[in-house]
Amino acid sequence: xxxxxxxxxxxxxxxxxxxxxxxxxxxxxxxxxxxxxxxxxxxxxxxxxxxxxxxxxxxxxxxxxxxxxxxxxxxxxxxxxxxxxxxxxxxxxxxxxxxxxxxxxxxxxxxxxxxxxxxxxxxxxxxxxxxxxxxxxxxxxxxxxxxxxxxxxxxxxxxxxxxxxxxxxxxxxxxxxxxxxxxxxxxxxxxxxxxxxxxxxxxxxxxxxxxxxxxxxxxxxxxxxxxxxxxxxxxxxxxxxxxxxxxxxxxxxxxxxxxxxxxxxxxxxxxxxxxxxxxxxxxxxxxxxxxxxxxxxxxxxxx
Amino acid sequence: xxxxxxxxxxxxxxxxxxxxxxxxxxxxxxxxxxxxxxxxxxxxxxxxxxxxxxxxxxxxxxxxxxxxxxxxxxxxxxxxxxxxxxxxxxxxxxxxxxxxxxxxxxxxxxxxxxxxxxxxxxxxxxxxxxxxxxxxxxxxxxxxxxxxxxxxxxxxxxxxxxxxxxxxxxxxxxxxxxxxxxxxxxxxxxxxxxxxxxxxxxxxxxxxxxxxxxxxxxxxxxxxxxxxxxxxxxxxxxxxxxxxxxxxxxxxxxxxxxxxxxxxxxxxxxxxxxxxxxxxxxxxxxxxxxxxxxxxxxxxxxxxxxxxxxxxxxxxxxxxxxxxxxxxxxxxxxxxxxxxxxxxxxxxxxxxxxxxxxxxx
Numbered sequence: 001x002x003x004x005x006x007x008x009x010x011x012x013x014x015x016x017x018x019x020x021x022x023x024x025x026x027x028x029x030x031x032x033x034x035x036x037x038x039x040x041x042x043x044x045x046x047x048x049x050x051x052x053x054x055x056x057x058x059x060x061x062x063x064x065x066x067x068x069x070x071x072x073x074x075x076x077x078x079x080x081x082x083x084x085x086x087x088x089x090x091x092x093x094x095x096x097x098x099x100x101x102x103x104x105x106x107x108x109x110x111x112x113x114x115x116x117x118x119x120x121x122x123x124x125x126x127x128x129x130x131x132x133x134x135x136x137x138x139x140x141x142x143x144x145x146x147x148x149x150x151x152x153x154x155x156x157x158x159x160x161x162x163x164x165x166x167x168x169x170x171x172x173x174x175x176x177x178x179x180x181x182x183x184x185x186x187x188x189x190x191x192x193x194x195x196x197x198x199x200x201x202x203x204x205x206x207x208x209x210x211x212x213x214x215x216x217x218x219x220x221x222x223x224x225x226x227x228x229x230x231x232x233x234x235x236x237x238x239x240x241x242x243x244x245x246x247x248x249x250x251x252x253x254x255x256x257x258x259x260x261x262x263x264x265x266x267x268x269x270x271x272x273x274x275x276x277x278x279x280x281x282x283x284x285x286x287x288x289x290x291x292x293x294x295x296x297x298x299x300x301x302x303x
Numbered sequence: 304x305x306x307x308x309x310x311x312x313x314x315x316x317x318x319x320x321x322x323x324x325x326x327x328x329x330x331x332x333x334x335x336x337x338x339x340x341x342x343x344x345x346x347x348x349x350x351x352x353x354x355x356x357x358x359x360x361x362x363x364x365x366x367x368x369x370x371x372x373x374x375x376x377x378x379x380x381x382x383x384x385x386x387x388x389x390x391x392x393x394x395x396x397x398x399x400x401x402x403x404x405x406x407x408x409x410x411x412x413x414x415x416x417x418x419x420x421x422x423x424x425x426x427x428x429x430x431x432x433x434x435x436x437x438x439x440x441x442x443x444x445x446x447x448x449x450x451x452x453x454x455x456x457x458x459x460x461x462x463x464x465x466x467x468x469x470x471x472x473x474x475x476x477x478x479x480x481x482x483x484x485x486x487x488x489x490x491x492x493x494x495x496x497x498x499x500x501x502x503x504x505x506x507x508x509x510x511x512x513x514x515x516x517x518x519x520x521x522x523x524x525x526x527x528x529x530x531x532x533x534x535x536x537x538x539x540x541x542x543x544x545x546x547x548x549x550x551x552x553x554x555x556x557x558x559x560x561x562x563x564x565x566x567x568x569x570x571x572x573x574x575x576x577x578x579x580x581x582x583x584x585x586x587x588x589x590x591x592x593x594x595x596x597x598x599x600x601x602x603x604x605x606x607x608x609x610x611x612x613x614x615x616x617x618x619x620x621x622x623x624x625x626x627x628x629x630x631x632x633x634x635x636x637x638x639x640x641x642x643x644x645x646x647x648x649x650x651x652x653x654x655x656x657x658x659x660x661x662x663x664x
Contacts, residue, residue: 028361057326057361061334083334111337113368263375 004047012039019063021052025161025172025220029104030058033096035078037197038064041097044196045175045209048217060107064096082107098199098207101177105158109259115161115170116271117260122155122169123147125300128227129169131160131279133254136204139234139286142182145210146289147296149190154216155224162275164267168223173216175209183208189289228299229254229279232286240291245281308533308615311335312580315537318348322357329362335617339533342366343373343416372418379420380407383473387422388506390441396430398507399499401478401518405509408502413541421474423462424507427496428479435463435477442469451652459485459645481518482526485641490521490564498560512546512553513560520573521566525639528632532614533580539573540581547584554589561596571596576610605631 003022006014012034014020019032020042033039063081067090071077077090080103087106091099109117120133121144130152134140141157148154155171163170178186178195183206186193194211229250245253251272255261261268280299286292310332314321324332336342346366349355355363384404391398399405401423406414426434443466447453456464462478480492495518499508510518519542523535546553561567571593577583578590597603609628616625637646 026361026364055325055327057330057333057359059361059365083337085338111365111368113371114364264371265375265378267371 001051002047003042003049003051008043011043015039018054021054021056021058022046023050023052024174026170027059028052028056029060029062032063033065035064035096037096038100041196041209044194045211048214060104062104062107064100066093095199095202098202101209108159113260113263115163116264116268118160118162119257119259120160121157122160123152124155124224125152127224129155129224130228130230130296131226132230132232133257134232138232140232141176141178142185142234142289143232143292145176145178145186146189146293148213148216149193150293153219154212162226162271163223164271166223167271167274169226170223171220173212173220175212178208178210180205185289186210226275226279229281231283235285235287238285238287240286240295242282242284245283247276250281251276308335308617311339311341311533314345315581319352319354321349322354326359329359333362333365340418341534341537342369343418344537346370347416373416376418376420377407377414379473380404380422383420383422384408387475390437391434394430394433394437396427397496397499399425399496400502400507400509401425405515409509412545413538421476423476423478425478425492425495431463431477431479438466438475443467443475444469459483482521483640485645487639488525488565490566494564512550513557516542516546516557517560517564517566517570520569524569524572526636528636529610529613536576536580536614539577540583543577543583554586558589558592567596580614
């Protein structure tokens with residue numbers, strides 16, 4: 001059973017009651033909320049995700065609710081609560097859905113240590129994964145959104161999980177967060193794509209989430225072999241350019257940005273070194289999404 | 304659904320039963336374990352009892368993560384102790400590792416799967432300024448920079464304001480005694496230092512076994528408000544079980560030191576709750592003897608009730624009794640820490656500061 005099999009009324013009821021349990025990659029999330037924006041966002045973006053029975057074990061217990069203070073009524077706020085605790089200060093109620101997405105990212109970061117977690121998007125083709133780590137504003141999500149409309153499978157947009165035991169990239173297939181101009185770019189690039197309501201004035205500007213392709217969600221239990229590590233950079237003027245990166249420099253560049261790497265100790269070091277050994281590493285600058293995708297396709301052809 | 308901590312306590316008592324748990328029981332147990340910081344302990348117990356078979360794979364992933372976290376905390380702790388050792392090279396005074404630092408370095412059973420990487424040390428009061436300077440010279444810095452905080456710690460507390468290493472972010476608490484000198488009980492730090500035992504191969508010492516138990520009891524039931532709840536009781540159970548099995552005269556020594564260090568009241572609570580919740584094998588004669596340390600009945604009755612509510616609270620219990628119990632334990636800890644003529648201005652000052660901070664925000 002999928003989330004889209006529920007009528008909107010039933011979805012609202014389940015979320016407001018004991019919570020809804022659904023699967024994203026290796027995890028099961030239990031979400032409780034009666035906030036209309038979250039219910040709506042979940043209905044639009046997570047429609048294809050498998051719904052699990054109430055008696056299933058949930059990895060993450062999350063609720064989004066209004067505070068029991070004046071801020072329930074005046075300039076209302078929303079509280080993200082994880083496992084009964086509220087790790088963040090409240091946000092304006094209008095940001096409830098992005099709060100769910102970033103909050104869930106945080107919960108995964110702080111609880112999951114049987115994977116190496118790279119702050120990166122990842123896409124797959126022919127069983128091989130391209131990992132795209134990059135700071136915010138580099139055009140990583142735009143590129144990912146473009147690629148998944150041209151034959152690549154979405155593995156993840158924010159958190160790339162590499163299994164410590166199998167060294168495979170394990171997908172999450174969650175929605176892609178598009179920021180500012182990227183929203184219009186993707187709407188024009190792929191008019192058939194489904195983008196949920198825009199949310200303005202967040203810490204990252206205007207954010208809107210892109211619905212993951214049904215095929216990526218259907219195959220979210222299928223891991224893939226890491227093959228390329230590509231640091232993308234969008235640049236509005238200039239041609240496409242790329243350069244291969246040395247292994248040692250890439251190792252320290254990647255290790256620097258990893259949140260749970262030091263906690264993993266020698267297992268993390270062993271995984272990261274063998275990962276870098278097997279990856280082709282590039283720095284990649286693009287100004288046109290179509291050209292960028294053609295470059296990615298050539299990577300596969302040359303392989 | 305069962306929101307109390309019963310499941311967690313049962314798991315600690317009978318880990319071999321865990322292979323029979325169903326998804327929903329695990330769903331509750333993993334959350335209780337996380338909230339109480341005891342998932343690392345559950346993992347260790349299951350490994351010892353070989354009860355992983357039949358456990359759902361997603362549950363195993365949480366237990367595996369808990370193992371990785373606990374191992375990292377201990378690695379961080381050992382490295383931090385190594386760095387402190389280097390920083391204090393020229394200090395001639397004895398330096399005693401307290402609590403988690405001692406448990407890890409002694410590889411006591413209590414350290415198994417335990418989460419904690421902050422280091423607590425005890426040094427003679429006359430040496431504390433030198434120790435502080437040496438740490439600051441080696442990269443530690445104060446994180447409580449407010450004048451009043453600095454004054455408060457130095458004037459009234461049993462420890463320096465916490466020091467944090469600028470690169471590693473780890474915290475070291477430097478104590479000159481184990482309870483606030485403004486409080487009701489005054490364990491003599493000279494006696495603790497005199498009985499401390501060298502830690503082989505290092506410049507550090509550790510408290511004698513009975514003193515280690517008494518410090519843990521004092522920390523949980525005299526100076527603390529049981530925010531760690533069940534974890535304090537688990538520590539106590541582990542220490543008591545291990546030392547009583549290792550040293551034949553441990554119980555006599557414990558009772559003797561409790562009187563000598565003025566810590567018989569916190570020890571009474573520690574023995575009582577450890578035995579009650581985790582069935583620690585406290586000999587009947589010790590239990591009988593400890594009754595002399597019990598407070599008058601209204602206090603003992605009230606304490607039992609509020610401790611029980613706090614220790615058995617589930618991850619998101621929010622009932623009024625629980626709230627009141629937590630407030631009472633908090634008030635009790637403050638009451639025991641400072642006399643009213645110090646406590647009232649201190650609390651007013653903190654309240655005023657909070658009010659101002661909120662006003663600015």
